[in-house]
Amino acid sequence: MCRISAHNKMSELLNRNTDPLFEKMEKIFAERDAEYKKMEERNRVREEAVKEKENSLKKEVSRMDTEQKLFQSLKDYAGDDYEEIEEKMQMLEEKQRETQEMEKYLQKKRLELEADEQQSLLDTSILREEIRNEKLKQQRLSRELEDKLADLGYSSDNFDPAILEKKEQKIKEQAQEIQKLKEEIEKWEDKADEWEEKESGFVAQIDTLNKEKAQLWKKLMGVEDESLPEKKEDVPGKAEEPVEERVSGTEEAVEEVEEVEVVPEEESVYAKEEENLKEAIEMDTPLTAEGFYNYLQEQEVGGVIQLRHAKQGDMVNIAISQIVVTVVFAEEAKEGWFDIKKSIGNNNRKLRRLIRSWNSSQNDLTFKYDTSDNTVTAEGDFDKDQTAEELLRYLDRLLDTYFDTGEEE
Numbered sequence: 001m002c003r004i005s006a007h008n009k010m011s012e013l014l015n016r017n018t019d020p021l022f023e024k025m026e027k028i029f030a031e032r033d034a035e036y037k038k039m040e041e042r043n044r045v046r047e048e049a050v051k052e053k054e055n056s057l058k059k060e061v062s063r064m065d066t067e068q069k070l071f072q073s074l075k076d077y078a079g080d081d082y083e084e085i086e087e088k089m090q091m092l093e094e095k096q097r098e099t100q101e102m103e104k105y106l107q108k109k110r111l112e113l114e115a116d117e118q119q120s121l122l123d124t125s126i127l128r129e130e131i132r133n134e135k136l137k138q139q140r141l142s143r144e145l146e147d148k149l150a151d152l153g154y155s156s157d158n159f160d161p162a163i164l165e166k167k168e169q170k171i172k173e174q175a176q177e178i179q180k181l182k183e184e185i186e187k188w189e190d191k192a193d194e195w196e197e198k199e200s201g202f203v204a205q206i207d208t209l210n211k212e213k214a215q216l217w218k219k220l221m222g223v224e225d226e227s228l229p230e231k232k233e234d235v236p237g238k239a240e241e242p243v244e245e246r247v248s249g250t251e252e253a254v255e256e257v258e259e260v261e262v263v264p265e266e267e268s269v270y271a272k273e274e275e276n277l278k279e280a281i282e283m284d285t286p287l288t289a290e291g292f293y294n295y296l297q298e299q300e301v302g303g304v305i306q307l308r309h310a311k312q313g314d315m316v317n318i319a320i321s322q323i324v325v326t327v328v329f330a331e332e333a334k335e336g337w338f339d340i341k342k343s344i345g346n347n348n349r350k351l352r353r354l355i356r357s358w359n360s361s362q363n364d365l366t367f368k369y370d371t372s373d374n375t376v377t378a379e380g381d382f383d384k385d386q387t388a389e390e391l392l393r394y395l396d397r398l399l400d401t402y403f404d405t406g407e408e409e
Helices: 002-016 020-078 080-152 162-222 267-281 289-299 349-361 388-402
Strands: 246-247 251-252 306-307 313-320 324-329 337-343 366-370 375-383
Touching: 162 349, 246 306, 289 306, 289 313, 289 324, 289 388, 324 388, 349 366, 375 388
Parallel strands: none
Antiparallel strands: 246 251, 306 313, 313 324, 324 337, 337 375, 366 375
16 A cells, blocks of 8 residues: 555656656556566465465375374284285285386397397398399309300200290100000000910910821821820930020120030049139139039039030030029120020910019019910029139029929919
C-alpha cells in the first residue's frame, strides 16, 4: 500500500511537470512495479510448491510410520519364521546379483560374437574377392587355351559341356546296343547248341544205319555175319595229328611230326638224363623237355609219360585216365605252351556254357569244345625259366581246378 501511495504521489508530481525526465522516471517505476509483481508471483508459486512438498513428505513419513508399525507387527507375529523369510530374501537378492552378473557375462559374449561376426563378414568378403580374382584368372587362362587350340587347329566346341554330354549319351546308347547284341548272341548260341544236339542225334542215327547197311551188304555177298571192325583209336606213343606252334603270342600251322621216339626205360638212360638235367640246372639254362620228362619219372606221377621230338620243339605227353596233357618246349622261344584234353562222352550243353564263362572270367587257360569227338581242350602258356617242380605244381593246380581225373565233368 505504501508503494502504491508513493507511486500515486509521484504520478501527481509527474502530471504537474511534463518534463521528459519525469516521464523517464515514471517508466522506470512502471518496469520496477512489473518486476515486483513477477517476484511476488514466483514467491507465491514457490511457497505453494514448498507447502505441497511438505504435505507430501508428511504423507510419506506417515506411510513409512505405518509400514514400520506393520512390519514390526508382522515381525512380532512371524517370530522364528521371520528369520527364514529374511534368509530367503537374502538368497533371492543373491540370485538377483548372480542373474545380473550372468546378464553382464551374456552381454560381453554377445559383444564378442558380434565382433566375431563382423570379422567373419570381413573374411567372407575378402574370400569372395579372392574367388572373383581366381575366376577372372581362370577365364583368362581359358581364353589363352582356346587361342592355343585354335592355333593348333582344334575347335573349342570339342570341350563344350553340351557337346560332351551328347557324346556321353551316345556312348551310353551304344553300350546298351552292344549289351542287346550280346544278349542276342547268347540266344543264338543257345539255339546253336540245340541244333548241335539234334545234329549229334542225326549223326548217331546215320552211323547206325550205315552199320546195318554194311551187315546187309555182307550177307548179300555171302560173307560171314561178323561185326565190322571198329575204327582204331589213337594210342599214346604213335603218330599224332599235327601240333600247333605258339611262339611269342602267334599261332600258325606246324608240319606233321617227323619222328616219334619212345625213350627206353633202362637205368643207364635215366642216369644219363639225370646227369644232363643236373648240368642244365647248374648252367642256369631254361627248362627242357628232357629235364621235365626225367623229373616226372623221378616223382612217379603215374599214368603214361612219353618224350617226343618234333620240328616245332620237343614235347612231353602225360596220359592220366581220360586226360592227356601235352607240354611243348618250343625252340627259340622264351615261353612254351601246353594243352589239356579230356573226352566228356556225350554232347554236353551245360559244359559249353561253362566254357564260355571260364574264357571270360580267367586268363590262365583258353577252353575249346570239339563237337566232332566230344572233347574239351584247355590251352595255356608257361615260362621256360621256371623249374620242373614249379611247372608240375602249376599243371596240378589247373587239373584240380578245371578237370577231374576220375569222373566225367
